[in-house]
Amino acid sequence: MNTDTIAAIATFLGNAGINIIRISGNNALDIAKKIFVKNGKNDLDLKPRYLHYGHIVDDNNKVIDEVLISYMKAPNTYTKENIIEINCHGGLISAKKILETVLLHDCRAAERGEFTKRAFLNGRIDLAQAEAVIDIINSKTDSSHEISVNHLEGRLSREINEIIEEILDLLANIEVNIDFPEYDEDEVTINKVKELSESLVNELDRLIKTADTGKIFKEGIKTVILGKPNVGKSSLMNFLLNENRAIVTEIPGTTRDTIEEYVNIKGVPLRIIDTAGIRDTDDKVEKIGVEKALSKVDEADLVIMVFDSSTDLEEDDEYIINYVKNKKVVYISNKTDLPRKLNLKKYENIEKELINISILKNQGLEEIINKVNQMFFEGSINISDELIINNVRHKNLLIKAKNSLKEVLNSINNQMTIDFIDIDLKQAMESLGLIVGKTVSDDLMDKIFNEFCIGK
Ligand code: GDP
Numbered sequence: 001m002n003t004d005t006i007a008a009i010a011t012f013l014g015n016a017g018i019n020i021i022r023i024s025g026n027n028a029l030d031i032a033k034k035i036f037v038k039n040g041k042n043d044l045d046l047k048p049r050y051l052h053y054g055h056i057v058d059d060n061n062k063v064i065d066e067v068l069i070s071y072m073k074a075p076n077t078y079t080k081e082n083i084i085e086i087n088c089h090g091g092l093i094s095a096k097k098i099l100e101t102v103l104l105h106d107c108r109a110a111e112r113g114e115f116t117k118r119a120f121l122n123g124r125i126d127l128a129q130a131e132a133v134i135d136i137i138n139s140k141t142d143s144s145h146e147i148s149v150n151h152l153e154g155r156l157s158r159e160i161n162e163i164i165e166e167i168l169d170l171l172a173n174i175e176v177n178i179d180f181p182e183y184d185e186d187e188v189t190i191n192k193v194k195e196l197s198e199s200l201v202n203e204l205d206r207l208i209k210t211a212d213t214g215k216i217f218k219e220g221i222k223t224v225i226l227g228k229p230n231v232g233k234s235s236l237m238n239f240l241l242n243e244n245r246a247i248v249t250e251i252p253g254t255t256r257d258t259i260e261e262y263v264n265i266k267g268v269p270l271r272i273i274d275t276a277g278i279r280d281t282d283d284k285v286e287k288i289g290v291e292k293a294l295s296k297v298d299e300a301d302l303v304i305m306v307f308d309s310s311t312d313l314e315e316d317d318e319y320i321i322n323y324v325k326n327k328k329v330v331y332i333s334n335k336t337d338l339p340r341k342l343n344l345k346k347y348e349n350i351e352k353e354l355i356n357i358s359i360l361k362n363q364g365l366e367e368i369i370n371k372v373n374q375m376f377f378e379g380s381i382n383i384s385d386e387l388i389i390n391n392v393r394h395k396n397l398l399i400k401a402k403n404s405l406k407e408v409l410n411s412i413n414n415q416m417t418i419d420f421i422d423i424d425l426k427q428a429m430e431s432l433g434l435i436v437g438k439t440v441s442d443d444l445m446d447k448i449f450n451e452f453c454i455g456k
Contacts (some may be wrong), residue, residue, distance in 0.1 A: 005031070006110035006118075007102045009095045010085075010455035019095035022455060023102060024115055029071060031105045032084040035098075039212025048073040056086060058101050065094040077113050080122035117445065120437065127437025127448070128157050131391055134451050135218070136303040140262045141269035143217040147388045155387055156394070157436050158330050159207075162440075163200060167429045170196055174422050186418065193413050193421055197405045200428075204402040207389055211398075213377065214390030216301075220262050220271025221376060226324065227306035228316035232334040235359040236306060237274060240265065265369050268376070271301065294323055302372065303329045310338035311355065313346070321347065330355065330371050337361045372377045393448075397431045404428035 005025025013019065023031060035045045038054035049417055051068045058064055068087040077083045088094040103109060111117075122129045132151035139145035150156075154177070173189050223232045240263055259274045273296050297303060303324045307317060331350050333342060337358040344351040355371060357364030389395050404427040411420045431438050 005107040006114055007031075007099060007107050008110035008115075008455035009099055010115075011090075011095070013092055013095060014090070016090035016143075018087050019090050020455075021086040021088065021095055021098050021102060021109075022115065023086075023107065024079045024081045024110075024118065025107070026082065027106045028082040028084040028289050031073065031102055031107055032069060032086075034105060035101055036067070036086075037063075046071040048279050051087075056088065056101065057100050058097070059104055064097045064101065067098075075093055075122075078124075079118040080124050081118060110454060112454055113448070113449035113456055116456055117449045118453060120445075125152075126154075126157050127440060128160070128391075128394065128435050129154060130437075131393070131448060132156075133456065134448075136392060137453065137456065139218075140271075141217060142264050143221055143267055143269055144390065147214060147217055147390050150387070151390075153298070156389070159387060160432050160435050163203070164429055164432050164436075166196060166200070167425055167432075171422065171425055171429070174418055174425070178420055178422070189418070190412060190421075191423070193408060197408045197412075201402055201405050201409070204398050204405070207387065207400050208395060208402065210386065211389040211395040212394075214388045214395075215392075216376060217269055218390045220269040221301045221372065222299060223272045223302045224293055224300040224303060225272065225304045225306065226293050226297070227316060228308075228320070231306045231308040232359050233306055236304070236332075236334070237272065239359055239365065240270070240272065266373070268369055268372050269372065270302075270372070283456075294320070297324055298325060301328065302375070303327045304368070305329055305331050307331070307333045307342055307344075307354075308335050309333040309340045309342045310335045312341045314344055321350065328375055330368060330375070332357055332368065334359055336363065394435050397435050401428040401431040 003026055005023060005027040007021065007023040009019060010022040011019045029046065029340070032046060035058075036042065036044065036046070036054050037057050038044055038052070042057075044052070044054075045067070048071050051070050053068055054066075055063045056065055056067050056069075065088040070085045070087075072078075072083040072085070074082045076079055086098055088098055094334070099109075113130075116125075116130050116133050119125050120127060125133075129152050132148045133146035136145060137150060139148060143437050148247075170193055173192065177186055177189050204345045225237055227233050241261055261272045261274055263270045263272060273293075305320060305324060307313075331353055332355050334357055336356045337360055344354065355364060359365070389398065404424045407424040408421050408428070411424065432437065433443075
């Protein structure tokens with residue numbers, strides 16, 4: 001058990017309603033009793049799990065802020081230690097001053113993710129669940145959030161632990177065989193190992209395959225909208241964003257040419273690269289915009305190519321068609337409210353797939369999403385029922401475990417001795433154990449918890 005006490009501001013400093021300072025550890029309660037006053041008195045009896053109204057004072061007894069304070073008694077807390085949470089007024093100053101006052105006592109500033117790390121070290125959650133906490137915080141789409149909440153609830157951990165148990169059982173059988181060869185149950189044991197390894201390889205394979213979906217949900221389908229000027233790209237973009245805008249991120253070090261917008265349309269998570277000029281009506285800038293957009297095609301998972309159905313095919317269209325021919329593309333013909341002049345005879349395949357829409361009349365837009373859904377999820381997204389891997393570390397360990405089990409099967413086929421099987425089975429178990437953190441090095445822990453924010 002950790003004995004030192006840590007403190008941090010758990011909320012985002014800024015113009016918000018409240019901020020929360022969190023203290024965890026053996027001294028949390030004592031510190032609170034010293035700095036929290038009500039009607040001029042300190043050393044109050046802070047009943048657990050109640051909100052207490054009062055003030056925080058500095059070491060000169062000067063009031064810093066009016067607060068609500070709560071005491072959560074170990075072990076039923078986030079860290080399994082005593083926790084004090086101080087709700088103060090928002091803004092930049094109050095929380096900082098309160099934290100400074102807290103840190104004057106026997107307590108130190110928490111490192112990134114240290115509260116969650118303690119939750120892990122003290123056995124309240126396992127490593128996969130701790131990672132789910134980061135993923136919940138970092139979620140940019142509803143679906144990604146839902147997958148991570150599932151993991152925090154322990155769904156992945158349960159499945160992994162069950163597999164570990166099954167392998168452990170087998171290992172016990174094998175050990176008996178090694179220790180007491182006179183029982184001569186080799187064949188029975190080998191058959192059992194074979195059967196289970198085969199079924200586990202399939203099960204792990206199924207889980208590993210979900211990682212592609214998990215990645216898409218986590219990162220969104222990176223999408224570029226292309227088309228010659230004036231076909232309706234910005235109208236489409238605005239339509240998609242107006243209804244569904246989730247988050248706008250600007251990638252540091254770049255200008256506005258790589259603003260990415262996350263949208264969630266009927267569960268389909270799109271991360272639309274909004275390239276400079278796309279929204280500009282000025283022709284010159286617009287041209288640059290098309291070039292910029294084209295330069296993003298390489299990194300895109302999906303291209304939405306827009307034609308103007310009221311104009312015939314032009315050089316620009318053909319240039320783009322060629323440019324994106326190796327990508328996943330949704331072809332759209334916009335402005336179908338106007339008489340059609342677009343002739344795609346030369347491109348029969350595109351004509352066949354063409355989705356006719358009129359953004360102006362709000363027609364055909366749903367089909368775009370249905371199409372994307374089909375392309376990436378074969379028409380069905382069902383994150384609630386399925387366990388989905390959304391973490392690269394987990395995926396890699398599952399692959400490692402699967403490979404070890406394949407080695408087991410190889411050894412059996414090649415009639416190797418039972419010792420060989422034993423080693424690979426243990427290896428598989430170890431890889432799976434690393435997912436839930438049964439054995440975990442300090443380095444790995446540092447790496448994982450450093451991804452957290454302070455105060456979590
Ligand atoms: P961009 O240059 O490709 O981004 O195209 P815009 O979105 O700026 O649209 C160009 C023009 O086409 C604007 O005047 C839009 O109002 C118009 N427009 C967009 N969608 C439609 C549509 O479905 N039908 C018609 N008739 N006009 C449209």
